[in-house]
Amino acid sequence: MSISRHFEIVYLLLHKKNVTAAELAEYFEVSTRTIYRDVDTLSAAGIPIYSSRGKGGGISLVDGYVLNTSLLSEQEQEHILMSIQSLTAVQIPDLYGVLGKLSRLFKKETKSWIEVDFSPWGSEEGQRELFSRFREAITSNRIIVFRYYNSSGQQSERRIEPTELLFKNKAWYVTGHCLHSDAYRVFKISRMKDIVTTDQSFEPREPVPFSEAEESMGANLVSVTLRISAEGAYRVYDEFAESMITHNADGSFIIKGDFPAGNWLESYLLSFGKLLEEVGPESLRERLLSNIDEIKDKLNRPS
Incomplete structure (x- = not known):
């Protein structure tokens, strides 16, 4: 990720003062051409970085340059660190390294406060x-x-x-x-x-x-009305927006919303089993009953 590499180049130069393009290319496992592009990008962004040729040459920051963290308030620094922690959910390479360096730069101790995994339980x-x-x-x-x-x-x-x-x-x-x-x-x-x-x-x-x-x-949605028993509250609150839910006096729920038409919808509604008490429109109800009959026929066949 180039933003991460740009920050790390500046971080390295603040500590090593002078580094050759070849050394940076080997460190980041990119070409020297990519490193020089990074230098141009950082320079255009206002970072006083330059390259020199010949013996003792390399890539450096202007003497006395300090990354001015005081431009960011304490709260802004905390927000940056927390935002980077939350990005671990999308598995950006070397993110923890960037987080550690920013923490040292801001002189703050980071605590692991969030763990996000969007993959299903048991995923490979x-x-x-x-x-x-x-x-x-x-x-x-x-x-x-x-x-x-x-x-x-x-x-x-x-x-x-x-x-x-x-x-x-x-x-x-x-x-x-x-x-x-x-x-x-x-x-x-x-x-x-x-x-x-x-x-x-x-x-x-x-x-x-x-x-x-x-x-x-x-364009391929169908308006559906469902009645789900009180025992299905956990499914109702897990899977439907509040605006779709009406709570009945007997504890059951009426769900109204637009759903994608097709086999998926019928299979999804069948997954409610005995929790499902009413279905509309009538054409959808008839397809569900037809599916149930097919399931019964298959299950009643001799093994």
Whole structure:
């Protein structure tokens, strides 16, 4: 991550005074060309950094330069440290090293106050590494390919130019331009399988407001009304927004909201089992009953 590297270059120069580009390139495992680009970026940002050639040359900071931490209030310094701690959820490499150096720079002791893991319980390590893989593909403009299962259970092969990671409604998504449909699309990460980052690069397109993606997703929604028994309170409060919930006098709940149409919706509602007391519209109720009959038939077949 270049921001992390830029900070660490300044940190090293504050302590070592003069370092060659080759030494920095070896330390960060990048090319010397990348290091010189970093120097240009830092210089443009107002950091008095320069490079000199010849014997004893290298990259240095102007004598007497001090990173003025007094420009940040005590509260601002605390906010920076807490923000970096919260970023551990997306597994940015060497983040703890940056956190330690900032802590020493601010002369503050950091306490581990947050642990965030967006992966499901029991996830394999490969699932937890997806953040790093997606971040690398997005920042380096690399096309990714994968198999995708939509809400109707249909499988397709996809190639996309990834734009960003999105966390919405308790799930992670990847947004980007889908080369299969030649349009901006949103893909739920849990439905993406056999994900591969290719060596094929792409030119970033004009950013698309997420509101447009929401409109396209909303085109396939169905208005649903549910009645869930009082014993289902834990599911109701876990899975539905407060604005969707009406609490009845007998302890049961009425849920009203828009849900994605397709096989996913029927399977989701069936997961409530005996907690589900009423379903509307009637067409959805009939499909659920048909699914239940099919399940009964399969379970009654001789082994």
